[in-house]
Amino acid sequence: MNQERNWRNLWGNSLYLLPGLMLYLLFFLIPAFQNMIFSFYRMDSLTKGVFVGLQNYQSMISDQLFQSALFHALYFMVLYATIPVLLGLIVAIILARARLKGTTLLRCVFFLPYIVTAVAIGITFQWVYSPNNGLLDTVLKFIGLGFLRKVWYGDEATAIHAVGAIGVWMTFGYMMLIFLAGLQRTDESLYEAAKVDGANVWHQFINITIPSLKNDITIAIIFNIINGLRVFGLVMATTRGGPGNSTLVMDQYAIQTAFSQGDLGYGASLTVVITLITLIVSLLVMWIRREES
């Protein structure tokens, strides 16, 4: 009976909860709230802070750099939500259904770009985009499209697309894995029944494969949108926000304002915006989950 009391001992039980909870509260949740509070202040240094209400947000609206950074954030979110997802979907379906030789090898290789750190990948791609001699330009010349050559990183119009393409290359493998897992869960007998009914490959695709992946598609899109918000490392290793702020991303702008320019308050308000965007996207995930279960 002593054992029983031991098990019901509130304080003893709480000891299991408290360390993790404390760590989490002190170094994550409370700082997150602090961030909101900081955004209402102007902080010139770590000790001086003046309450300025919504001033930071008001200046943000007319801030051209903020507008650029926000626009770029949206660009990456939309790009990441579409092309890598589509590519990953196609690859997953081919690998799962077509029964090619070397599927394991392909699956292994395609996921490789996702696990290497963005900085290393950014460095690697300088040989792809280097003017005239880089891989892209060489290939274009080779297939007779040499007139399409550009100074990829140097041209404001192309720089962000160049970085975006790297992002697609990096994330499609992850999307592929999500869909492969989803496809594995699909019942083979559905396909058998369809074949008996006379369905060809295309019909099977539309009526079985796509519907069974509906949830995975949503999850993949949302996860990659979140990835799209995390392009900071990649941008720093490639264009660093240039040329001329054409690849400036929110993270970089927030860190620049907070630490290089010493305006912690404005930096905090920028990160609040980043947080809000991520929050909205993540809440979407949870809403979908609830529908699922």
Next chain:
Amino acid sequence: MDQYNTISMAEPRSRRIQTKQWWKILAYIFMVLLLITTITPFVSLIFASLKGSIDSVVTNAFTPPHTWEWGNYIEAWVTGRFGIYFFNSLLVAVVVTSLGIILGLLVAYSMVILKVPFNPLWLILFTMGLILPEEAIIIPSYFNLHKLGLINTYWALILPQAALSVAFAALFLRPSLLAIPGDLVDSARIDGCNKLSLVGHVIFPLVKPALSSLVVLFFLGTWNDFTIPLVLTFKDELRTLPLGLYLFQTAHRVNVTLQAAGSVIVALPVIVVYLLFQRTFIEGITEGAIKG
């Protein structure tokens, strides 16, 4: 192909096989092109890192080097101080992963099995950790850690990431713990198990697959993280690999072979671990997506 023989269909057999073969050839071509696209940057990186003269990298990164200058790696390692960065990345990754998993398991245990009071409250609090991004805490962390005198120490790198990991681990492990039948726990208690040994002998073996997924996710996440080390450390001795590599790139703008060698040094460990533990890796990532 055999399935087609036993099923009656409208099209003549020869046409059916032609269409199917046509699709397959197309698929193969597509896959090979994609494979080339995926591998080429890596190959060019390795070539570039082994070349003797910078010029041949600039003019054509995609031809194999004439001589394999392994010395580049040594030079990069030493000039780039990658030894220190490697150690730091390893230390931080191991500590964050361990803290996150151990504390997260205990938290989940306390919530599910020990049934601590105010369970829904803790659940909500931890869930907020899943939906808030890293960016939300970088500025306040800088502020707080400075006040605590912990800026520019390993704690600056460890604590924020560990805090987030605990929340993720607790929520990730909850379903696995909920799935444990109550009878199992009860019979263990009757057998004289106390709270702690229950965790070790009963719970731990049952959640091992989930734990290995967490190890992969946390390790990879911490290892590749760029933002937190950038913001919270200034001493070179504390930097982690991604940050070290970034600064290395800045310091050696012209010397691309050195940059390449540095990148290989940073990328190789993860790739090797990935290739060795592919199954665990892939399961970890997909589980993280599904349960996260």
